[in-house]
Amino acid sequence: MNGKAQPGEWLDLLEEIATEGQLIQASFSAPRRKDDDTPRKLTVRPIKLKTGLFYQFERHQNNKVFHENVSPEKVKEQLQSTMERYKQALFKTPDADVQVLANKKGQLSLITHAKESKREAVPQQHNRNKAYVLPDGEPVPFLISLGVMTAEGRVVKAKYDKFRQINRFLEMVSDVIPDLPRGKELTVVDFGCGKSYLTFALYHLLAIKERLPVRIIGLDLKQDVISTCSKLALELGWDNLSFSVGDIAQFEGHTSVDMVVTLHACDTATDAALLKAIGWEASVILSVPCCQHELFRQLSQPLLKPLLKHGILKERFSALVTDAIRANLLELAGYRTQLLEFIDLEHTPKNILIRAVKGHKTDNDQLKHEYEQFRDFMGVSPFMENKTK
Missing domain, CATH: 3.40.50.150 (Vaccinia Virus protein VP39)
Known part of the structure; x- marks a missing residue:
């Protein structure tokens, strides 16, 4: 999956993420247009809510952080539309890190960096225990x-x-x-x-x-x-x-x-x-x-x-x-x-x-x-x- 993406490779990657839950994290950077409101960086990670698995899209804009939780049924479409606004993205999966690059014409290139050992895509608990600067249990x-x-x-x-x-x-x-x-x-x-x-x-x-x-x-x-x-x-x-x-x-x-x-x-x-x-x-x-x-x-x-x-x-x-x-x-x-x-x-x-x-x-x-x-x-x-x- 190196060099210019063959037809279907990009969609195959999205399908793998959406149907098999093979996403550890995705990050989008370098907006294609500088004159719109696209955040400079956007990250995506799987999270586990009370109602099941979701994908949390996190964007930083105007010194504020915004979150949007997307269901697995809609994440493929959301990832595809997000990529249309950025020049590059990095998808971390259990088997590889896949770098996606867009040229001036919008054509995508996929570069795969395989991992020697398989990683697990584990959704984070949304309401996980807080990691404090001064932890409970350590005398201060x-x-x-x-x-x-x-x-x-x-x-x-x-x-x-x-x-x-x-x-x-x-x-x-x-x-x-x-x-x-x-x-x-x-x-x-x-x-x-x-x-x-x-x-x-x-x-x-x-x-x-x-x-x-x-x-x-x-x-x-x-x-x-x-x-x-x-x-x-x-x-x-x-x-x-x-x-x-x-x-x-x-x-x-x-x-x-x-x-x-x-x-x-x-x-x-x-x-x-x-x-x-x-x-x-x-x-x-x-x-x-x-x-x-x-x-x-x-x-x-x-x-x-x-x-x-x-x-x-x-x-x-x-x-x-x-x-x-x-x-x-x-x-x-x-x-x-x-x-x-x-x-x-x-x-x-x-x-x-x-x-x-x-x-x-x-x-x-x-x-x-x-x-x-x-x-x-x-x-x-x-x-x-x-x-x-």
């Missing part, structure tokens, strides 16, 4: 001290939601570790650190697991909380983790910070933290906003009156508008920005995390125009924008 000193784990490493039942939240946060941090600078001591500031579960987790990940030179500063307004956290850091022997009482807007003493974290900072305190991060040109920003009142008081677009006349809808809508504005202003400041689903924090049901990485290149004129149109349509004057004028 700071989690034991915080009462999340027992001395044997088992998660305390009443603290399992907190354990999941910590791991979700660490997953999001792990994704951006490659974006942090190297060859220097990293400085991280956690604004509004509170009881500091996530601050301790962040230090554990960066300093203990990744062995990076790092200094983390936790800042909060509550003296008793800061005292407790400082005592625990001392007991753990974590000399490069410190805590201070202070207000975000008044925080001074640093000219360069590599990562800024702000979790459940209320209302415009989140904006103040983001502005600090932009001013420092921080490489990574992680923010979970809390209550957002600023734009709730400003929204007055007449066309949205059917929505805005209901207080609960206006509250939720204003929170979304606020985070959209923050994301766009971060992009205008040169950040690649994502809004990700988080796990509800202890003090707030807000579950959106803003993750921004420095170095994003975009058409600022177009982005600025789109942002200004959106802002003016909503009739708002955002804190972040006003403070930068």
Whole structure:
């Protein structure tokens, strides 16, 4: 099956996959057209759902991940239509890896790389057990001290939601570790650190697991909380983790910070933290906003009156508008920005995390125009924008 595909070979491969379940994984790359919305990469894998075998098509688009589960009866047609949009694909089967290439005329070539030992096409369980960054069953000193784990490493039942939240946060941090600078001591500031579960987790990940030179500063307004956290850091022997009482807007003493974290900072305190991060040109920003009142008081677009006349809808809508504005202003400041689903924090049901990485290149004129149109349509004057004028 090498060289130009003979008539039927491509369809034979699809038939083998569809009727005999001979697919381990397929990946499509290099879209044939650059001017449409085809994702740069698309992967397919068999999964086992409660209703039986399906094939999950996963595409990454606009910083989001989309899944579509296709039945074995329809997968052949779906794979064929998908290949019509890409220049190349790789199909992994138990016997071989088959590379499919499309030339400018759309003709397909199949190149087969046979495997010495047969592999098994085993569908993955869709609801398989979660592989955590900090696994249940392995003692972690700071989690034991915080009462999340027992001395044997088992998660305390009443603290399992907190354990999941910590791991979700660490997953999001792990994704951006490659974006942090190297060859220097990293400085991280956690604004509004509170009881500091996530601050301790962040230090554990960066300093203990990744062995990076790092200094983390936790800042909060509550003296008793800061005292407790400082005592625990001392007991753990974590000399490069410190805590201070202070207000975000008044925080001074640093000219360069590599990562800024702000979790459940209320209302415009989140904006103040983001502005600090932009001013420092921080490489990574992680923010979970809390209550957002600023734009709730400003929204007055007449066309949205059917929505805005209901207080609960206006509250939720204003929170979304606020985070959209923050994301766009971060992009205008040169950040690649994502809004990700988080796990509800202890003090707030807000579950959106803003993750921004420095170095994003975009058409600022177009982005600025789109942002200004959106802002003016909503009739708002955002804190972040006003403070930068």
